[in-house]
Amino acid sequence: MVTPTTPTPPAPDAAPQRAASRRDVGVALACGVFVGLMVGAAYAAVPLYDWFCRVTGFGGTTQVAAAAPHAILDRRITVRFDANIARGLPWRFEPEQTKVEVKLGEVVTIYYAVTNLAARETTGTASYNVAPTTTGAYFSKIECFCFTEQVFKPGERREMAVVFFVDPKLAADADQDDLDTITLSYTFYPTRTPATARASGS
Incomplete structure (x- = not known):
């Protein structure tokens, strides 16, 4: 009697995994840049507001x-x-x-x-x-x-x-x-x- 064998599934394609990894890195970098820009804007807001008030007499x-x-x-x-x-x-x-x-x-x-x-x-x-x-x-x-x-x-x-x-x-x-x-x-x-x-x- 011949015992049926379970076919071995094909190895997953590494290309989609690499693409997903690149996407994750890209998202992380974009988030980092966004946070950096927000922090820079927060520091710049005070002197910019002060300059605006001095020039226009605002407030x-x-x-x-x-x-x-x-x-x-x-x-x-x-x-x-x-x-x-x-x-x-x-x-x-x-x-x-x-x-x-x-x-x-x-x-x-x-x-x-x-x-x-x-x-x-x-x-x-x-x-x-x-x-x-x-x-x-x-x-x-x-x-x-x-x-x-x-x-x-x-x-x-x-x-x-x-x-x-x-x-x-x-x-x-x-x-x-x-x-x-x-x-x-x-x-x-x-x-x-x-x-x-x-x-x-x-």
């Missing part, structure tokens, strides 16, 4: 000017000054005058007084904007303490200047015809302390 972001404008107009604007301290920064911060009346194009210098109330050295950085926010494109600063980090010794008091002007171009903006007051507002936030910086080796 009340003020402008930076190197020199005074070439014209001074008779139209006057009242500029009010606001000062705030974020939690965690032991400072007293206030404008030496609460408001000033300026002509469009006139360069004005005002001062804020800051006192470190702590018995240790402290460091702060100021954020700023103007209201109404639509005036950010016309409010230019030539000099400001907000451009740099401020370090105060224990108990130190300092007068810090802001040199600014309201651009005469504002007069050509019909949306600003009824504008008579701009508020310049600052908020100081705590940053790294010098002791922390030394400990970290920076």
